[in-house]
Amino acid sequence: MDEVFKALADASRRSLLDRLHANNGQTLNELCEGLEMTRQAVTKHLVILEEASLVTTIRHGREKLHYLNPVPIHQIGERWIKKFERGKLVALSELKRQLEKRDE
DSSP: OHHHHHHHTSHHHHHHHHHHHHSOSBOHHHHHTTOSSOHHHHHHHHHHHHHTTSEEEEEETTEEEEEEOOHHHHHHIIIIIHHHHHHHHHHHHHHHHHHHHHHO
């Protein structure tokens, strides 16, 4: 998971992931459109995203298409976020139970 956190720590890489989420299966040229960074910089960011398994690529003829892989982000949610929600849900449930008991 360290690679995933490292990859997500950079705003440019998060932007690339957002672009893939909006339109999955883009070429490098499509991902570079409208960005204020060089093609080489985008390529370096994509390598880091691929190493973290956040992006997968498929060759389609002469083009290399980039796809978002949401599994590592889901795993972070399950491992790091969901466990912190449990306490809040238990507290809300207990509050609801106490309020309903008081109203009886």
